[in-house]
Amino acid sequence: MQMEISLLKMNIITDSITNIQYLKMKKLIAFALLLFPVFSIGQTTTENYVKTTAYQIATQTGTVTDDQKIETISYYDGLGRAKQTVSAKAGGDKQNIVQLITYDSLGRTNKQYLPYATGAEIPNSLDFTNQGILKSSIETFYNTTKYENTLNPYSETLFENSPLNRPVRQGAPGNSWKIQKDSIYDHTVHYIYTTNTVSDANDQGDDVLDFEVIFNGNDITQPSLQLVGIHPENNLSRTIIQDENFEQVLAPTGPSGPFDPPLQEHQIVESGNHASEEFTNKKGQVILKRTYNNDIAHDTYYIYDDFGNLTYVLSPEASNQIVSGNNLVSNHQEVLDKLGYQYKYDYRNRLIKKKIPAKGWESIVYNRLDKPILTQDANQYTKTPKREWLFTKYDAFGRVVYTGIKRANISRTTFQIIANDPANLEQYEQVSPTLNVDTGIYYSSDAIPAAFDPALDEILTVNYYDTYKDLGGYTLPTSVYGQAVTTNTKGLPTVSKVRVLGTDHWITTLTLYDEKARPIFARSENTYLGTIDTSESLLDFTGKVLESRTSHQKSGHQEVITKDFFSYDHQNRLITHMQQIDNEPVQLIASNT
Numbered sequence: 351m352q353m354e355i356s357l358l359k360m361n362i363i364t365d366s367i368t369n370i371q372y373l374k375m376k377k378l379i380a381f382a383l384l385l386f387p388v389f390s391i392g393q394t395t396t397e398n399y400v401k402t403t404a405y406q407i408a409t410q411t412g413t414v415t416d417d418q419k420i421e422t423i424s425y426y427d428g429l430g431r432a433k434q435t436v437s438a439k440a441g442g443d444k445q446n447i448v449q450l451i452t453y454d455s456l457g458r459t460n461k462q463y464l465p466y467a468t469g470a471e472i473p474n475s476l477d478f479t480n481q482g483i484l485k486s487s488i489e490t491f492y493n494t495t496k497y498e499n500t501l502n503p504y505s506e507t508l509f510e511n512s513p514l515n516r517p518v519r520q521g522a523p524g525n526s527w528k529i530q531k532d533s534i535y536d537h538t539v540h541y542i543y544t545t546n547t548v549s550d551a552n553d554q555g556d557d558v559l560d561f562e563v564i565f566n567g568n569d570i571t572q573p574s575l576q577l578v579g580i581h582p583e584n585n586l587s588r589t590i591i592q593d594e595n596f597e598q599v600l601a602p603t604g605p606s607g608p609f610d611p612p613l614q615e616h617q618i619v620e621s622g623n624h625a626s627e628e629f630t631n632k633k634g635q636v637i638l639k640r641t642y643n644n645d646i647a648h649d650t651y652y653i654y655d656d657f658g659n660l661t662y663v664l665s666p667e668a669s670n671q672i673v674s675g676n677n678l679v680s681n682h683q684e685v686l687d688k689l690g691y692q693y694k695y696d697y698r699n700r701l702i703k704k705k706i707p708a709k710g711w712e713s714i715v716y717n718r719l720d721k722p723i724l725t726q727d728a729n730q731y732t733k734t735p736k737r738e739w740l741f742t743k744y745d746a747f748g749r750v751v752y753t754g755i756k757r758a759n760i761s762r763t764t765f766q767i768i769a770n771d772p773a774n775l776e777q778y779e780q781v782s783p784t785l786n787v788d789t790g791i792y793y794s795s796d797a798i799p800a801a802f803d804p805a806l807d808e809i810l811t812v813n814y815y816d817t818y819k820d821l822g823g824y825t826l827p828t829s830v831y832g833q834a835v836t837t838n839t840k841g842l843p844t845v846s847k848v849r850v851l852g853t854d855h856w857i858t859t860l861t862l863y864d865e866k867a868r869p870i871f872a873r874s875e876n877t878y879l880g881t882i883d884t885s886e887s888l889l890d891f892t893g894k895v896l897e898s899r900t901s902h903q904k905s906g907h908q909e910v911i912t913k914d915f916f917s918y919d920h921q922n923r924l925i926t927h928m929q930q931i932d933n934e935p936v937q938l939i940a941s942n943t
Contacts, residue, residue, distance in 0.1 A: 394477045406418050435451070489503060498524070522538075540590075710731070810848070818860065915936070
């Protein structure tokens with residue numbers, strides 16, 4: 351760690367093998383540390399900047415070639431806003447890639463320029479380039495036949511004249527997508543902000559239906575849907591989004607001269623094809639999304655309970671069928687079950703039941719840590735002679751350690767009461783030094799559901815962490831491609847087991863890591879198919895795969911070995927991918943230029 355301090359600034363320079371960050375500010379008085387000198391090479395010291403260097407090889411001195419490091423530098427203005435970013439030699443021909451950032455008079459990012467590869471007009475260095483010169487260079491760079499003579503190499507946003515700073519138009523790079531400030535007939539995205547309306551004898555309004563959720567018997571786990579009527583005029587915020595192909599229409603009384611944004615007052619505020627609408631209530635909740643096809647509106651309603659929980663979602667077809675006049679249809683629950691989304695919550699706002707269109711109810715039970723421990727779908731509910739529940743067990747760190755099937759004719763409510771009982775102290779499982787006779791795995795079975803009946807219940811998946819368990823006699827290798835296999839696996843997943851359904855066979859997968867906790871070896875054994883698959887990887891300093899070897903073995907068949915070779919450029923981008931199967935010739939799989 352090196353630090354340089356002056357009266358009006360503090361420079362903090364962090365050195366590590368993987369990256370160096372320099373934070374420099376303009377200074378009035380220089381103060382040099384003689385024992386730890388700081389060098390500033392290749393950047394403009396009269397500008398505020400942050401420089402980052404990511405080394406691609408291990409080094410103790412920091413002296414490396416340009417191809418052995420990736421450097422970027424960001425320049426900031428006096429308000430701390432980024433105004434220019436330079437990526438050293440990031441181009442295909444090792445040009446610097448420069449990103450220009452501009453702001454309007456109110457400090458909003460109104461234009462986002464395309465990246466630019468420096469040419470002869472701008473030196474290929476990390477120095478700051480005058481914003482005006484850089485802007486001119488970017489415009490010249492893209493105004494060529496290669497880039498279809500693009501006159502606007504940037505995306506642009508026009509904002510409304512209000513403190514809300516909401517966008518009213520959004521343009522994109524390319525002449526066809528440029529904002530035409532003197533016309534609304536352009537291929538840009540338009541945003542129109544207004545409020546909801548109600549139909550009358552002379553005008554067709556938005557007529558947004560007003561639904562509410564009530565609780566039967568004041569039981570918050572038993573919601574029901576009610577229709578209140580239509581939202582009063584100006585009760586909701588309405589946002590219209592017209593895409594690039596929306597056909598704009600001027601109001602008959604609109605001015606004939608140039609327009610100044612915002613343009614809403616010059617347009618007929620309406621929707622149709624290539625447009626969508628969102629209606630938001632005073633709580634900020636989106637209650638209606640309206641889209642159009644063949645100029646026909648399709649409404650999706652979002653209905654919340656008093657606690658802000660999304661309780662119902664009405665699909666467009668459900669919205670059409672569930673209302674007749676000013677009332678819900680008599681069979682509205684059938685419509686909900688067939689076409690709607692329904693959600694139920696408990697007193698802790700946890701989702702306990704849900705139903706999606708044309709599917710039965712799903713139930714969820716939680717432990718006192720709010721983790722789902724039991725789930726049941728409609729098919730499991732109808733199982734005989736006992737219903738099925740899918741259970742999930744966790745360790746002390748909240749990691750899933752094993753899952754399985756619990757067979758019991760116990761309701762969701764009863765299971766939840768058991769889980770809430772303070773007498774049931776155990777909320778997680780612990781690794782067992784010996785095999786659990788009931789479950790057949792190296793974990794306890796203390797948390798809800800605690801009782802495990804081998805005759806009825808079964809384990810489906812098992813995950814081990816930190817140490818290697820249940821290897822079936824397999825001896826772990828100590829190195830892979832000459833890379834030492836670490837024994838410090840705290841916090842890492844090590845072994846996973848997945849049951850082949852309907853059998854006592856398992857697919858066991860183990861993962862080995864290098865000293866940096868990067869996976870370099872995996873082995874998967876499928877006792878049902880009698881196969882063993884292994885994968886080995888050679889990684890470089892930054893973690894890129896340079897070479898990999900995979901093998902597939904099946905009882906009674908010859909082993910198949912596949913080798914893959916990868917090469918990268920100076921910016922860690924993939925250049926070539928070569929592959930060899932057994933002793934066949936090496937083949938080119940992919941090549942990037």
